[in-house]
Amino acid sequence: MSNVPTNVEGVGVPEGSPNGVEAAFVDARVMHAMALERLKASDIRDAAEKAWCATKRATEGLIIARTGRSPDKSPDTTRMLRELCLDDPQVNQLRPRYSIARDELHGDCFYSGLCDPLEDTLRLIRGTSDYIDEAERLAALPSV
Numbered sequence: 001m002s003n004v005p006t007n008v009e010g011v012g013v014p015e016g017s018p019n020g021v022e023a024a025f026v027d028a029r030v031m032h033a034m035a036l037e038r039l040k041a042s043d044i045r046d047a048a049e050k051a052w053c054a055t056k057r058a059t060e061g062l063i064i065a066r067t068g069r070s071p072d073k074s075p076d077t078t079r080m081l082r083e084l085c086l087d088d089p090q091v092n093q094l095r096p097r098y099s100i101a102r103d104e105l106h107g108d109c110f111y112s113g114l115c116d117p118l119e120d121t122l123r124l125i126r127g128t129s130d131y132i133d134e135a136e137r138l139a140a141l142p143s144v
Contacts, residue, residue: 004111009035011101015102020064020070021061021064021139023061024057024058024060024061024064025058025132025135025136025139027057028055028057028058028132028135029129029132030055031050031051031053031054031057032050032054032129032132035050035051035054035128036125038050039122039125044109044121044122045109045115046057046110047125048090048104048105048106048109048115048125049105049109049110051101051124051125051128052102052105054078054101054128054131054132055097055098055101055128055131055132056074056101056102058131058136059077059081059094059098059135060077060136061139062081062094062134063077063080063084064139066084066088066139067080067084067102068077068089078098078099078102081094081095081098082095083134088138090091090138090141091138092138093134094131094134094135094138097133101128104120104124105124105125108117108119109121
């Protein structure tokens with residue numbers, strides 16, 4: 001398995017490079033825009049999945065910025081975020097939001113079709129932009 005991350009277009013980005021970080025955040029914003037488009041089309045499940053993907057890519061951008069390494073799989077992303085939280089209380093504030101997006105948007109809504117209460121799901125999808133902004137801000141800061 002290659003350790004070179006790719007952006008949403010499948011273009012390889014060297015691990016640990018500033019471009020890898022930048023590509024992750026660009027991908028996150030593109031995925032969030034796609035989630036909002038799916039909402040306009042009344043496809044809540046696909047919108048939820050795209051919002052989750054945006055959250056995951058923003059988290060990967062933060063991880064790459066702080067460690068120089070890119071997670072290979074979703075469990076690696078979760079583990080590496082947890083490790084970052086041990087060193088930086090500011091990053092720790094993202095962890096519950098990441099977990100909620102993973103569990104409610106990806107697991108419950110997308111996979112199980114359990115998107116109720118709908119207002120909560122819509123709030124999570126729309127609020128993904130705030131998560132991306134915060135992850136990007138933290139990525140720009142030096143590690144504590």
